[in-house]
Amino acid sequence: MPELLFSLDSAKRFTDQEKVGHNRWHPDIPPVATVRPGQSFRVHCREWFDGAIHNDDSAExxxxxxxxxxxxxxxxxxxxGAEPGDLLMVDILDMGPIPQESGPLAGQGWGYTGIFPTGNGGGFLTEQFPDAYKAVWDFSGRxxxxxxxxxxxxxxxxxxGLMGTAPSASLLATWNRREGALIATAPDRVPPLALPPEPQDAILGRLTGADFDRVAAEAARTAPPRENGGNQDIKNFTVGSRVFYPVYVPGANLSLGDLHFSQGDGEITFCGAIEMGGFVDLHVDLIKNGMQTYGVAENAIFIPGDTPPQFSRWLAFSGISVTLDGEQRYLDSQLAYQRACLHAIxxxxxxxxxxxxxxxxLGAAPIEGRLSGVVDIPNSCATVYLPTEIFDFDIxxxxxxxxxIDPGSGAPKATMS
Structure with a gap:
């Protein structure tokens, strides 16, 4: 087993660990450890809400x-040795749920998927599904x-779901400027168009005092993917993957988390994957001046993993860029994918x-989402492929x-707050 460099005690909160991670992006968050090019190491990860979601039949x-x-x-x-302009090469050697543990934390033999209510983040289909629901999943092997x-x-x-390098000060300022401008176009929108810096509940490693206050006021939220990688939620970014991240700060400062046991393309319910805590084994190396050499000045490139489930039979649903009210949109691939998902539902x-x-x-199972036609004006065509082998009956x-089938008691629904 590679050396364990970031350990989490399942009996303690994320902020009470011997080494404390973070939940914001900022170049001044200090590293928890230093690794060498060519080194392999193990990292423990907590599920994204640090135990706030429970294994029960409620969605509150x-x-x-x-x-x-x-x-x-x-x-x-x-x-x-990592310097701005390099490419950081990261191999995912192994990963999984919290090993040999069962208990109240997601990853201890179970995980969850949630439909977030419109007022608390929403989801891809929030207009049709505005309320909170939950499904708990049990793990047996894979x-x-x-x-x-x-x-x-x-x-x-x-x-x-999330891995990336730290932004430079200038890149962070760019994020805050452009996302702030977007928010200003509809500041009262629910859900919001973007999430500005938020000092409340900021976790910034070992920073304290005035440094903590300054960084908390500037640091970017981790919700979206950005040039540094971040919350990309790519289901094929699994064991066997090799990813090449732009380096923006000395040391690169790699971080990761938001582990998923499974996910469909798009993570469409927002908490659409099967969320869990667990472990990841990584190997890192450097390509000096790789950003210029390969033209990867922003947004990581990666070689997908070699461990996908071997589904061979699918039922596919298509959608086009016409709203539910019959309004024609011009080559709106996002809308087309929404309509394909609604047809499948x-x-x-x-x-x-x-x-x-x-x-x-559809959020949790390994569905395939595809842009099938993006040039035939006025309609884009998107498709969602549902593996038929996951069902106990012929669909x-x-x-x-x-x-x-008997749907059982159904997915728990939260009462209105």
Missing amino acids: DIRDAPLTRVHALSGPFAVE KATSRHIPGVSFTGIAHP DYLTRFGYQPEQAYLL RPSASGPTR
Whole structure:
């Protein structure tokens, strides 16, 4: 096993650990450890809400999830000799849930998927699904099943939803400027267009006093992907992946977290993956002056992992860029993907699933989302591929009609706050 450089005690909160990570991006957050090019090491990760979501049959915790706390990131890890302009090469050697533990933390044998309410983040289909719902998933090896979504079982593609290098001061200022300008176009929008710096609940490693206050006021939230990588939520970014990150600060300062046991393309419910804590084994190296050599001045490139589940049969749904009200949009691929997902959800209800169960399933199962046509004006076409092998029954259309399943008690719904 590689050397463990960032350890988490499951009995303690993220902020009470021997080494404390962070939940904001800023160049002045000090590293928790320094590694050498060519070194392999192990990192423990806490699920993104640090234990705020529970293994129960209620969704009040999803409704009230404390978004100012996320994400609980492990790191930063400085890399000896890394300088701005280099490319940091990171290999994901291994990862999984919290090893050999069962208990109340996500990752201890279980994980969760949530539909976030519109007032607390929303999701890809928040106009159709404005309320909070939750599904809890049990792990058996690499398989996931849920008492809240019966009739399905699938192999997960475990991956870190979030990994990236620290921004430079100038890049951080660019983020805050452009996202602030976007927020100003509709400052009262729910959910908001972007998340500005928020000192409340900021976790900044070992910073204290005036340094803490200054960084907390400037640091960027970790919710979106940006030039440094960040919260990209790429389901194929799994074991066997090699990623090349731009380096913006001396040492690169690599951080990671937001582990997922499984996820569909798009993580469409916002908390759309099966969230968990666990471990990741990494290997790092450097390509000196790699940003200029390969033209990777922003946004990481990566070689996908070699451990996807081997599905061979799919049922695909398509959508076009026309709203539910019949309004024509010009080559709106996002809208087309929304319509494809809604078609899949409506189809699954014909078998007995509640719409919310189907929506949660599309977020958690390893569906394939594709932009299938982006040039044929005025309609984009997007498709969502649903692996038929994950179901205990045949979901393909037939002359005999759909099999009706017992949806059980359904996905827990939170009462309105």
